[in-house]
Amino acid sequence: MTFENTIEFAQRLDAQDKLNKYQDEFIFPKVNDKKVIYFTGNSLGLQPKRTKAYVDEVMEDWANLAVEGHFYAEKPWWDYHERFANPLSKVVGALPSEVTVMNTLTVNLHLLMVSFYRPTKTRYKIICEEKAFPSDQYMFQSQVHSHGYKTEDAIVEIKRRDGEHNIRTEDVLAKIEEVGDELALVLIGGVNYYTGQVFDMKTITAAGHKAGAYVGWDLAHAAGNIKMELHDWNVDFAAWCSYKYMNSGPGNASGCFVHDKHHQDADLPRFAGWWGHNKERRFKMEPTFDPVHGADGWQISNLPILSLAPYLASVEMFDEIGMDSIVEKRDLITSYLEFILQEIDKEVDSTFEIITPSSPVERASQLSVLLHGEGRSLFDFLMENGVITDWREPNVIRLAPVPLYTSFADIYEFGQILKRGILQVEK
Numbered sequence: 462m463t464f465e466n467t468i469e470f471a472q473r474l475d476a477q478d479k480l481n482k483y484q485d486e487f488i489f490p491k492v493n494d495k496k497v498i499y500f501t502g503n504s505l506g507l508q509p510k511r512t513k514a515y516v517d518e519v520m521e522d523w524a525n526l527a528v529e530g531h532f533y534a535e536k537p538w539w540d541y542h543e544r545f546a547n548p549l550s551k552v553v554g555a556l557p558s559e560v561t562v563m564n565t566l567t568v569n570l571h572l573l574m575v576s577f578y579r580p581t582k583t584r585y586k587i588i589c590e591e592k593a594f595p596s597d598q599y600m601f602q603s604q605v606h607s608h609g610y611k612t613e614d615a616i617v618e619i620k621r622r623d624g625e626h627n628i629r630t631e632d633v634l635a636k637i638e639e640v641g642d643e644l645a646l647v648l649i650g651g652v653n654y655y656t657g658q659v660f661d662m663k664t665i666t667a668a669g670h671k672a673g674a675y676v677g678w679d680l681a682h683a684a685g686n687i688k689m690e691l692h693d694w695n696v697d698f699a700a701w702c703s704y705k706y707m708n709s710g711p712g713n714a715s716g717c718f719v720h721d722k723h724h725q726d727a728d729l730p731r732f733a734g735w736w737g738h739n740k741e742r743r744f745k746m747e748p749t750f751d752p753v754h755g756a757d758g759w760q761i762s763n764l765p766i767l768s769l770a771p772y773l774a775s776v777e778m779f780d781e782i783g784m785d786s787i788v789e790k791r792d793l794i795t796s797y798l799e800f801i802l803q804e805i806d807k808e809v810d811s812t813f814e815i816i817t818p819s820s821p822v823e824r825a826s827q828l829s830v831l832l833h834g835e836g837r838s839l840f841d842f843l844m845e846n847g848v849i850t851d852w853r854e855p856n857v858i859r860l861a862p863v864p865l866y867t868s869f870a871d872i873y874e875f876g877q878i879l880k881r882g883i884l885q886v887e888k
């Protein structure tokens with residue numbers, strides 16, 4: 462499609478957009494009495510209007526039923542999490558038994574590493590990406606230390622080549638082969654938080670397995686953003702937060718995937734708690750742990766229903782829309798944003814650079830822009846003028862035109878604000 466940098470063209474795209482009506486399903490903050498252009502759904506998604514009713518329902522049930530709500534609420538709390546299995550499995554390409562919701566992301570990755578990072582004297586290394594999200598780096602360091610290994614020996618980072626912003630798949634595969642028999646685990650962010658690069662999860666997972674390692678994915682920036690086939694790709698485990706593209710609220714519950722080939726493996730260690738115990742016998746208060754078959758068997762505690770309520774509102778919305786429609790609009794609107802950035806660049810002769818891959822296969826709903834010249838003051842200008850982006854050190858702004866609530870007209874308007882900003886900041 463040939464794009465145009467005009468409001469009329471943007472409005473024509475909006476008129477053809479099947480997801481356009483969903484913008485009205487979300488609550489937008491306002492700046493100067495005008496709803497913002499929200500580009501930070503990769504950090505915290507907007508609040509869907511329907512969420513409040515889900516939370517109110519739990520509050521009402523708690524008020525009216527108290528403890529009886531566990532079993533007699535319209536959506537009983539004791540198996541509330543089972544409502545996620547179907548819709549959430551479709552979001553990540555899994556069998557319903559392979560997904561569960563619990564805890565928060567880093568906590569879940571730690572818990573899954575109890576099962577899938579079991580180093581031996583000879584096979585103890587973890588491969589991850591250079592500059593992984595800091596929480597992942599701290600997690601890797603504390604995991605290898607807890608097993609008695611040294612960071613510099615046990616953690617192998619895949620580097621970017623000099624002068625390049627993204628990691629090449631061939632370099633990931635070469636590193637996996639090089640580490641070979643010493644490799645215990647490959648654990649990478651499916652979509653890199655800083656650059657927005659989408660990794661080739663299928664190929665990397667197969668390579669990790671060929672080397673005899675387990676392969677897991679941190680899907681914080683992937684869930685609700687890209688289409689995945691975790692089951693078919695034979696991924697061992699994965700976890701994601703629900704507060705970014707899945708709009709379930711600040712710091713909210715995490716989703717987990719454990720491949721069904723591991724569900725019956727009694728030798729797989731895990732940290733247990735009563736919510737992972739055989740559902741029929743959970744309230745018999747037996748002394749010996751008998752895990753639920755499926756990802757639910759990794760649960761530990763009685764679930765926080767007030768956290769799950771917004772997440773349920775979200776997965777039901779995703780189920781209604783489907784990942785195919787999201788991906789279709791995502792690719793178009795991301796390309797339109799890229800076009801607008803390039804147009805503004807030509808018009809004002811700026812010095813910014815898009816560091817996200819240009820191939821639609823390697824990117825999703827995020828363009829990261831390296832600000833060589835304009836820097837922090839341009840970011841401040843955008844924020845003051847109702848464009849909510851984020852700043853990541855040393856000098857990158859990330860723009861996520863989330864397909865569920867961003868219009869093509871927003872992208873056009875953003876271009877105009879950006880142009881004004883660059884001209885003003887340069888003065």
Ligand SMILES: Cc1ncc(COP(=O)(O)O)c(C=O)c1O
Pocket residue numbers: 565566567568594596597650654679681682702712
């Ligand atoms: C890639 C990635 N991993 C981990 C985290 C940490 O998530 P949490 O604080 O929910 O554990 C985030 C975001 O905060 C992230 O983007």
Ligand SMILES: Nc1c(O)cccc1C(=O)C[C@H](N)C(=O)O
Pocket residue numbers: 503504505594654681711712
């Ligand atoms: N969870 C966050 C928070 O509570 C405050 C600020 C940022 C966050 C984020 O989620 C950051 C996000 N993971 C990122 O990609 O930068």
